[in-house]
Amino acid sequence: MSLRFTLSLVALACAGLAHATTTQEPIQPIQPAKVSNPAAVELGKMLFFDTRLSKSGFISCNSCHNLSMGGTDNLKTSIGHGWQKGPINAPTVLNSRFNLAQFWDGRAANLKAQAGGPIANPGEMAFTHELAVETLKTIPGYLSAFRKAYGSDEVSVDRITSAIAAFEETLVTPNARFDKWLKGDKKALTADELAGYKLFKDSGCVACHNGPAVGGGSFQKMGLVEPYKASSPAEGRVAVTGKDADRFNIKVPTLRNVELTYPYFHDGAANTLPEAVDTMGRVQLGKKFTAEENARIVAFLRTLTGDQPRFTLPILPPSADATPRPRPFE
Numbered sequence: 164m165s166l167r168f169t170l171s172l173v174a175l176a177c178a179g180l181a182h183a184t185t186t187q188e189p190i191q192p193i194q195p196a197k198v199s200n201p202a203a204v205e206l207g208k209m210l211f212f213d214t215r216l217s218k219s220g221f222i223s224c225n226s227c228h229n230l231s232m233g234g235t236d237n238l239k240t241s242i243g244h245g246w247q248k249g250p251i252n253a254p255t256v257l258n259s260r261f262n263l264a265q266f267w268d269g270r271a272a273n274l275k276a277q278a279g280g281p282i283a284n285p286g287e288m289a290f291t292h293e294l295a296v297e298t299l300k301t302i303p304g305y306l307s308a309f310r311k312a313y314g315s316d317e318v319s320v321d322r323i324t325s326a327i328a329a330f331e332e333t334l335v336t337p338n339a340r341f342d343k344w345l346k347g348d349k350k351a352l353t354a355d356e357l358a359g360y361k362l363f364k365d366s367g368c369v370a371c372h373n374g375p376a377v378g379g380g381s382f383q384k385m386g387l388v389e390p391y392k393a394s395s396p397a398e399g400r401v402a403v404t405g406k407d408a409d410r411f412n413i414k415v416p417t418l419r420n421v422e423l424t425y426p427y428f429h430d431g432a433a434n435t436l437p438e439a440v441d442t443m444g445r446v447q448l449g450k451k452f453t454a455e456e457n458a459r460i461v462a463f464l465r466t467l468t469g470d471q472p473r474f475t476l477p478i479l480p481p482s483a484d485a486t487p488r489p490r491p492f493e
């Protein structure tokens with residue numbers, strides 16, 4: 164190959180790169196859900212709303228991840244069985260399929276692995292996996308739902324958690340105004356919102372908050388530049404890896420639908436978006452935003468609210484005579 168030809172190839176490649184970097188944004192649109200097993204999704208939806216998976220018969224996944232409220236409980240920390248004070252803020256289940264792992268410290272590898280946790284957690288639903296299986300087995304309506312989803316009546320923890328995960332896979336929020344802008348509708352954002360996005364990029368927020376979920380892709384130190392005094396004893400990823408370097412490494416949360424998912428941070432310490440943005444600027448980037456800059460970034464963040472999942476509320480099959488009864492006060 165002649166030198167000249169090689170050089171022009173390099174020039175072409177560079178031109179291609181330059182083009183790619185100007186047109187490629189660090190955030191990508193959310194794609195609508197693709198459903199491969201609709202019967203499993205239906206079953207998972209029923210289980211997500213079913214309070215019979217808790218000891219009290221009163222708590223369901225939806226109690227703390229309310230799909231009418233952005234997939235959260237809007238509480239600083241959740242309330243579990245017997246009105247117990249939870250240790251940490253409940254993250255949204257919306258778009259959780261984009262997370263590299265589940266929980267603030269990433270201790271569950273995926274949605275299926277996560278779904279078994281709360282049922283048996285004494286501070287959450289306070290049930291056991293055996294009792295969950297026993298309970299569902301007695302309910303004829305569930306047996307037919309398991310059959311439709313998985314081909315037989317067998318009720319197992321594996322099938323319960325698979326179905327819940329299949330439902331959660333559908334909890335995506337496409338068509339945010341920001342996504343319309345990304346797809347070329349330049350009128351979808353106001354000048355202030357666009358200025359906010361530019362600040363979000365230029366200040367360095369996108370180093371951690373990127374990808375389709377605007378987060379969820381990595382663990383990062385909370386308090387990179389300035390220490391963050393958390394009001395929760397949780398220390399992040401060190402709980403999983405045991406490595407001192409992972410102390411206060413926390414999964415970067417998604418910023419999709421962030422206007423709905425207050426209060427903010429793993430300890431729920433920031434009540435409002437302006438407060439959360441101010442803290443982030445300070446502790447992660449060593450930046451003090453002016454009131455105007457803060458307002459612009461917040462205006463941009465509010466454009467990340469997408470279409471909320473829409474479905475008919477599942478009607479749950481009634482308990483049978485043999486179904487174990489709830490024990491709310493034990």
Ligand code: HEC
Binds near residue numbers: 226255265286
């Ligand atoms: C009592 C309140 C409560 C209940 C009930 C509950 N959760 Fe959670 N959920 C939380 C809290 C708090 C966290 C964060 C815990 C942590 O990171 O240590 C969480 C984390 C999650 C996450 C991880 C999200 C992320 O971004 O890391 C998913 C997914 C989830 N829950 C789904 C479920 C499902 C499915 C159920 C029902 C089987 C359920 N939850 C029941 C409070 C609750």
Ligand code: HEC
Binds near residue numbers: 447
């Ligand atoms: C070094 C990585 C990093 C940078 C840079 C960063 N963030 Fe964060 N962000 C995080 C982590 C980690 C959390 C979770 C911290 C926690 O819960 O303790 C977070 C949490 C948030 C939250 C709260 C979300 C929720 O649901 O609780 C908002 C809002 C936010 N960031 C916005 C921003 C903005 C705006 C910027 C730029 C000014 C920014 N972040 C820069 C890593 C980063």
